[in-house]
Every structure is written in structure tokens, then in C-alpha cells.
Amino acid sequence: MPGAAYVLDTLGFDELMRASRAVVTGEGKLDEQTLAGKAVGEVATRCRQAGVWCHAVVGRNALDQFAVRLLDFASVSEAGTVEELRRVGYSLSRERGVT
Numbered sequence: 224m225p226g227a228a229y230v231l232d233t234l235g236f237d238e239l240m241r242a243s244r245a246v247v248t249g250e251g252k253l254d255e256q257t258l259a260g261k262a263v264g265e266v267a268t269r270c271r272q273a274g275v276w277c278h279a280v281v282g283r284n285a286l287d288q289f290a291v292r293l294l295d296f297a298s299v300s301e302a303g304t305v306e307e308l309r310r311v312g313y314s315l316s317r318e319r320g321v322t
Contacts, residue, residue: 227262246266251282255285271294277296
């Protein structure tokens with residue numbers, strides 16, 4: 224079993240995801256490796272299959288628009304500093320109606 228799938232299954236991710244309005248996932252660099260089995264890609268795939276919005280917050284997005292569409296993220300935000308993370312978090316919470 225691939226590592227990302229094993230970790231998500233062990234955490235009970237699917238049940239938690241289905242009970243959520245949206246999922247926020249992230250990594251340092253969104254790139255071709257993301258498509259090849261990294262945790263962020265597995266999270267995005269499971270969210271897409273369940274019809275749950277998935278937002279990615281990354282240090283750097285190195286994927287083209289086609290690859291981002293394959294993962295079906297609701298949004299991809301770059302945030303490399305604490306202040307940028309706060310800004311993105313606030314923006315996502317307002318967009319999804321979370322206070």
C-alpha cells in the first residue's frame with residue numbers, strides 16, 4: 224500500500240473529510256511529484272471523489288494549470304511566511320463561511 228494512502232487510512236481521513244465543509248492541505252512545493260503519490264495528491268484525489276472542496280496552501284506552486292486541474296483543487300495559494308499563511312487562512316475561512 225502506498226505510504227500516503229496508508230497514513231490517511233490510519234488517521235480515518237475519509238470519515239473526517241466527509242464530515243467537513245472543505246479540506247485544506249499543503250506542502251512546501253506543489254510539483255510533478257505531487258501527482259505521483261505524495262500526500263497532497265492523495266488528499267486531493269479523495270476529496271474529488273467524495274465531492275468535498277480541497278484547497279492547497281503551498282510554499283511554491285510549480286505545476287501548470289492543467290496539472291492543477293487534474294488534482295481538482297478549489298484553490299491553490301502560495302504562502303511562504305507566517306503573515307501570508309494567516310492571510311490565506313483568513314481568506315479561506317471567509318470564503319467558506321467559517322468564523
